[in-house]
Amino acid sequence: MSLDKSESIQNIVTQSGRLAASGRSIKVKPLSKSRLTMRITMIALAALTIYGFFVFDYKNISPWQGTIDMLTNFKTMFLSPHLAHLTFWEGAYAIVVTLAMAVLTTLISAFLAFFLALFAAQNLSNHTVARSIQAVAAFIRSIPTVLWVLIFAISAGLGSVAAIVGMSFHSISYLTKAYAESFEEMDQGLIEALRATGAHWWHIVFQAVLPMSLTYLISWTFMRFEINFGVSVAMGAAAGAGGIGFDMFMASAFYHDLREVGAITYYILVVAFLLEMLSLRMKSAVRGKMI
């Protein structure tokens, strides 16, 4: 028996040796229909891009000159930033406002999405209910956040409320999907074991589903928070929601002050960097405790 095995292993070894020597290559991924379509699309897009450069209407501005101008503008922006229309502390306050919008949006979304996701998870909910929630969430997700904010801006007026409600709409549907998928990872046997003790559905949610999926929930929520921060900046400008985004809009479109735009960009960069650090820390802390 064991002799057999070692013999066959030897066979494989020598065979593969021979194969390598002959240099015959084995295709791991066959050229399927979808891969072929993908390849053709990529080639077509590349061709169109190159063709585009030749037929653009450059309005007597050479692409070369344009690139140089852009770089000069970047240089003014980032190498000589200054604040003209707001003080350092006003800038700091504006970024706190932006952060607050992101935090509020994330908190509201996380809370509502948690409960929606319970009913959207196939293993915890009724099949029809789960499907319906998933479908509605998918529909909401397919419309960009900015559009949602503008829709609410029209009905609720411009401002931070419209921005937060609009951003929450997209956030909720995003987190609902993410959370529901985390819940569906749960071992079915565990749910069965608790049901067999006579436990209530809510007991199972808080005593088994939540502890088992907490790490995922935290990661997804923080990831969405980072997205929401970026969106909050944009919404400050687009929906007049205030915060650093609004100041940036004013500096660029109203005062045409490139140097101030540069300074504001630095504010945002610093905060984005801090968030990234915090996110990494939190993830490793949660990992250490939970896994």
Next chain:
Amino acid sequence: MHARTLEAPATVGSSEVRELLKVERLTKKYGEHTAIADISFTVHEGEFVVLIGPSGAGKSTLLRSINRMIEPTSGHVWFDGMQVDALDKKGLRELRRKIGMIFQHYNLVDRLSVIENVLHGRLGYKSILTGSLGMYQAQEKERAMELITMLGLEEHTYKRADQLSGGQKQRVGIARALIQNPRLLLGDEPIASLDPKAAKTIMDYLKSIAHTLNISMIISLHQVQVALTYADRVLAVRQGRIVYDGLPRDLSLERVRDIYGADAGDLIIDTGDRHVD
């Protein structure tokens, strides 16, 4: 206590001991496919019943039809004065907390401690709020500690469940079932993932619990030798039907071959030591 006084005259015939569970013509169909058919048997208080049969015979389906984790297609189940098939949602909760259940894969919440897992056995008695928040009474916690000690897990009380060995996890599973104060314990191949030594420990615990706490057991096993050693009574199923219901000593090798049919070849190895899976 009560059962002990009843056990003396039981020498005349086991029918003197009180019936706890009565299953009558129980059937479960999945579409055209019949998982269990026309199954009838009774279990007495404190009785240790072992369920054997080849894989796919319907053991899991039968066990889960008793506490209605699976809804039977037809037939009746009576348990401790309740007609199980007629229970509403609230009645079903009451039934389930009187029936403990243990599993092949233990089914513990890995990220919670041993004692938290044990206390989950009390959830059937809790309101939505206290249960969800994991708020237990002092005497429930004391009982949890007693059971943990009884099962030799006291030094692991605050360890996370995923840090335990298989045998230890199954003991946590048993403690979680016992804290329900059950009258019956169902086990779906509880030793199938354990090495022989841990499997023996678990079977010894179950046997002694059945006798000292007077809790009836229905345990499915795939090792016939183990079944013969521990069972008060053996139930064998094949293709969804009961093909043997009697004392282990009356179960001849011929009968075993019959029960397992074509699989009997593997079985001879299986009755000795555990096979690797």
